[in-house]
Amino acid sequence: MKLTGAQIICEGLVKEGVEVIFGFPGGAILPLYDTLLQYPRLRHILVRHEQGAAHAADGYARATGKVGVCMATSGPGATNLVTGIANAHLDSSPVVAITGQVARPFIGKDAFQEVDISGITLPITKHNYLVLDVGSLAGIVKEAFYLARTGRPGPILIDVPRDVFIDQAEFNYPTKLDLPGYKPTLQGHVAQIKKAAKVINEAQRPLIIAGRGVIMSGAYEELKQLAETAQIPVITTLLGIGCFPESHILSFGMLGMHGMAYANMAVEAADVIIAIGMRFDDRATGKVSEFAPHASIIHIDIDPAEIGKNVPVAVPIVGDVKLVLNALNKLIISTERIDWFQQLEDWRKEHPSTVIRECEGLLPQLVIRKICEVTQGEAIIVTGVGQNQMWAAQHYCYDKPNSLISSGGLGTMGFELPAAMGAKVGCPDTTVWCVAGDGGFQMTIQELATVVQEKVAVKIAIINNGYLGMIRQWQELFYGRRYVASPLSGPDFVKIAEAYGIPGLRVRRNTEIVPAIEQAMKEKGPFLIDFIVEPEENVYPMVTPGAALTEVLEGPKETKAVSDSAKLPVSNI
């Protein structure tokens, strides 16, 4: 039977198991919207700005592990997706974006709402398509989903001219793919794995640095087995948080610019580093020439191009993390490393890194701790970018994969609300907290309307410091306290929420934190809390930008701590 291009896309989406599409209509994509009526199982969520659609698809993908889908019309609709696509690209998030394009006869004529979106997104997609023939559409949809979720996942864009939506073709969803240039290596090379095992078995001070690749390949058990068998301490990247339980005795937090001082010290001291599903981003390594000066590095990653890109690697292993660890674990000898472990424990005591000082005013760190306490560490936390992000990473105890969703590679302010919405749509039975900055929140605040229209029960905590806080912190520390363009006013967020139809509270005192969070949790639908926090609180520890990981600012020491040194498992708080 012949189907229209629009029907072919919908059939493909159904075949790929898509349940929800985040999108916004326009002229060029109207034929597809019209066809959605025939496919009630494809839920469409109307966002208020296409950037929100891309972030929501990304948040959905990260929370569920499935491919997130967004769509937009040609021209401005498509360009509004760009930030979200770039964000998904840098964090390897599987997203399929479908855009309408002007009809084929108009392409290249600077027609109304024409932009070359496949050209624009070429460097920020894993792959993209401009569909010039309805006959190729079914194959393209299939390929797009396959490419998005396999190998190193990433965003795929399909640009479809208006008349291709309308053209008809025989519908056959291909069973085979024709991708001669795409064969990700999954099994690690046996000799390399043997070599890695030997290095690990002989190591005195081995350290695992685990990244988001562990989460994406579903290798939590394998990672845990490796760490426990060989008694190797585990630290994670920002995006790796949750790939290893933070309450585990071998967990030593996050490394990098705002990582735990003891985690960074461990990197400095290690003789072997096992880097798993991570890519040595400069925010994680600090000054790269001084990174891990004493270590031989074993690097396991599915993307061969990441190996040796930023740091020299002694034992490269290209492959799927889960499969590689499975093979590796068989060769690992159970070892005790009491001295090394004790050394790290001592550093943790000497440089506690997540102490919360005593303070009259409301401390953002305490807000995060209390959210952790009330949600018993079971929530998905979706953050903005800046100080709020780092506090959320440092002070919540993440024990489960995908429990922290954050814009790492691109650092996109405005990610928080739409991504939280996407996460909640994907995981309706899990509590989702959006930890927002007062700056970032104002970048995508319009999605509050989507949250209400679609009844998405996200809980929102605005860390309201009246500043572009992270910018102010840099200005304080490195620009002689000249606060240029960082003081920031905002609307009355509680009133704004109310205007959108969302109940909310303002919290100014420490004693009010827990009751407010509890009330938010009791509320069935969305809820917003405006936490008016200490305006000039800084994020510590902090590695000076461009410096080695050992050059850590640990912040003022004068005050006594309210809470105990390390971030503790929920039950111990």
Added chain:
Amino acid sequence: MTAKHTLVALVEDKPGVLTRMASLFRRRGFNIESIVVGRSEQPHLSRMTIVISGSTAMLEQLRKQLDKIINVVKVFDITADDTVARELALIKVGATSSSRSEIIQIVDIFRANIVDVASDSVTVEVTGDEEKIDSLCNLLRGFGIKEMTRTGRIAMTRGSLGRPPAGKQSSKAQGKRQKT
């Protein structure tokens, strides 16, 4: 340590492949000396010869990044191989009745051809490696080169192997073999 390298890429014959590669060279800061694209012996596959100078580490990155492009089927570095490399040039040289015979002599020595003769110029076609073409150009420069176009290098490994030798294949294949 920078040196000239020759990479060969087999790519799917699909729209936009060249743009994808060019975009990659630009955004990752690779400086390409020449790139030649044409058909290969396999239908639907084009063959590119890329000449680039840079360190071994940089070349390794380029090879892997190229390999990540979905439409790139295979990339191999044939720099260290025994290869046949050729470039074609068309050179239009100013020629008067008195200088013409001298030009013809030079052209003969280089086993080049004269492919067009006009009252005030001759056009020379020459094939060979870069040095040969460079030296011919140097000799002809004295007569006045009015116009020139060079194709850039195409290259192939010598011997009976129809395909590049195994050890030089792309990282996709190498992932399995892991020689890195």
